[in-house]
Amino acid sequence: MEIFILEDMNELETARLIIGGYLQSGTVKDPAELRFLDERLRQLEARTAGKTSAKELRQSVR
Numbered sequence: 001m002e003i004f005i006l007e008d009m010n011e012l013e014t015a016r017l018i019i020g021g022y023l024q025s026g027t028v029k030d031p032a033e034l035r036f037l038d039e040r041l042r043q044l045e046a047r048t049a050g051k052t053s054a055k056e057l058r059q060s061v062r
Contacts, residue, residue: 003040016044 006015019041022028028037 012044012048016041016048
């Protein structure tokens with residue numbers, strides 16, 4: 001939930017670091033949640049690199 005709030009506040013780098021921490025720590029065990037976090041991390045990396053607009057990312061999630 002925290003990562004969505006950070007994204008809404010345009011704190012993309014912080015959200016990216018938190019997701020990376022979840023993935024690195026090994027505390028997340030559910031395969032579906034791991035896939036979701038991995039995909040979200042990739043999207044944030046693309047946004048912070050300026051490759052994709054936020055609107056395009058929202059459309060790709062739907």
